Amino acid sequence: MNQQDIIDFINQSDSPKIKYAFTDIDGVLRGKIIHRQKFLDGLTDGFGFCDVVWGWDSADTPYDNGKTTGWHSGYPDAPVRLDLATFRQIPWEDNIPFFVADFSPGPTGQPNQYALAACPRSLLRRIASQCQAMGFHAEYAQEFEWFNFRETPRSLQDKNFQQLEPLTPGMFGYSILRPSLESTFYHDLFDLLAQFDVSLEGLHTETGPGVYEAAIMHDEVVRAADKAALFKTAVKEIAYRHGIVATFMAKWNADLPGCSGHIHQSLWNPEQTKNLFYDPAAPNHMSEIMRQFIAGQLYCLPHITPMFAPTINSYKRLVEGAWAPTTVTWSIDNRTTALRILNHKEAYTRVEHRVSGADTNPYLAIAASLASGLYGIRHKLSLDIPASVGNGYADTSNGTLPRNLAEATQVMANSSVAVELFGSAFVDHFTRTRDWEWRQYIRQVSDWELKRYFEII
Incomplete structure (x- = not known):
């Protein structure tokens, strides 16, 4: 229209x-x-x-x-x-x-100052324009995992966020049985999101009580980010109508898996007829553009980690054995590394960025993934880092991710790479907000501290 x-x-x-x-x-x-x-x-x-x-x-x-x-x-x-x-x-x-x-x-x-320093969608639009000027069409999609609870905003407060009732009990990933308990909610998600122009490629349970995972259909990069951003609030609003509260926290419970927000990405020619990541004659069908894109993402990742892990809670997910990466690694179809390469067919060849959690701002996470990939192409970086084989958690040869938001923010605030990617005004504003977030956290006294120290120390 x-x-x-x-x-x-x-x-x-x-x-x-x-x-x-x-x-x-x-x-x-x-x-x-x-x-x-x-x-x-x-x-x-x-x-x-x-x-x-x-x-x-x-x-x-x-x-x-x-x-x-x-x-x-x-x-x-x-x-x-x-x-x-x-x-x-x-x-x-x-x-x-x-x-x-x-x-x-x-x-x-x-x-204006808001577009340059603060507005996430404005940032992504600038980077998408750079991508287009380089002769590429960026095709993106984000997928999300989230927990559902039979609660209300009021009951969460009344219970002090303790002893919450999950939508369904037990660990039952990819279950056909469990969604039948809440079939109206389950089908409302799929159908209403499609009517809202946020069509899903797939929807299923993940392992954990009341966990769902949805993959959004891929689209041009800005439209894909729009859909991802709208998806999170739309899911919460649809859940409200069924007496359910949905959370996209990266890690709501230490004993349960975290929630990812993986980003799927590929570059095409402007006519969208050729996937520029795919080369049938190259090793693993990975084109030179794809290898440069991956090299850029790996090089930039330690400089811009808060774009993918923006909250205190984000780093509770990025731990070994929790289906989230901890090392600066890549691999072919391996879910233990930061970047997972899917390359069995041209139409589906892509890079999956697995650092991003469900708690990310989609505009910022997608902007960071695209900008860092373009950085590798622009600087013609070589992918000298070998693909990880087996357990990516054990491959620390190229370094590890920051351990918390304070460490990650300090690196980004002092990074010339981040400034080249996003501009000094944005880096200054964003890292100030992350520094604020950390300072609010360190002032608090947690239940863990009370239980551990109150009587015995």
């Missing part, structure tokens, strides 16, 4: 409401419902949105170290832009029209 088609549709709609949203730096959707007339006026005059969304954390607590905005600036309005190409309707909300927004400048506008 072009702009006039959308205007005609909105004018003819029975509802005067339009909803739009964008992700903040943590991947949380922020937005509002506006009146039809406000929407139509904004197509010409633009929209304003309080820039506090770039000056506070996921709990709405203002940063004490922010530069992009803060008490010093008075939290003015920022220019938000609705991307009309993202038009869709929300089937579980009476088909209300919905648009993805960002803070990128319009067609003739100059980049």
Whole structure:
């Protein structure tokens, strides 16, 4: 639908409401419902949105170290832009029209501080443009694992997030039986997401009580990130309708597997007729472009780990034997390394980035994966690191991932590689937010500390 088609549709709609949203730096959707007339006026005059969304954390607590905005600036309005190409309707909300927004400048506008420093979708759009200028079409998809609980937001608070009731008991990955207990919810996920233009390639249980995994259909890189970002909130909203709370924490329980957000990625020619990662004459069918892409991702990974592991909790997942990588490694179809190469057929040849968890902001994780791969192509890096064989956890020859958010953030804050990938304004803003996140954590006294030290020390 072009702009006039959308205007005609909105004018003819029975509802005067339009909803739009964008992700903040943590991947949380922020937005509002506006009146039809406000929407139509904004197509010409633009929209304003309080820039506090770039000056506070996921709990709405203002940063004490922010530069992009803060008490010093008075939290003015920022220019938000609705991307009309993202038009869709929300089937579980009476088909209300919905648009993805960002803070990128319009067609003739100059980049603003929010687009350059803070807006995740704006960052990805810049990197996607670089990719296109290099002659590539980037095709991406993200998959997610998450836990479901028979709880409500109120019951979570009342229980202090303890003794929660999982949707189903026991460890039963790839079960045909378990989803039949909640077949209405299970099929609502698949069907309503498709109606919301977030079609799933597959949906199944994973190992763990009440765990599902979904793979989103691949698409052009920005559209793929839109779908991934919308997927997480859509799943939560659909779950609410069934008396269920869904969590995308990377590791909600120390005794259970973590939740991944693996990124599948490939580069094609502009006509999308040839997968540039595939070369039938090359060893393992891996083209030179693919090898450079992998080399770039491995080289950049230690410099930009917070883009894939942005929370305190992220690093509880990145431990040995937890189906998540700990080393800077790659392999052919091996689930113990950071990068897993799938190459048995041209149409499906791709790189799976396995560091990313379910708690990532899809725009940032996908931007980081694409930018680092392009870095390898741009610098013509050689893939001198041999493929890991067997247990990737044991292969520390190329280094290991940072152990916590503080370590990862410090590396990124001082990295010229990160600045080359994302620009100094973004690196400064993002690492300030991660430093804030770490400082909130170290102030807290945990249940573990109380149980271990309260009486005996």
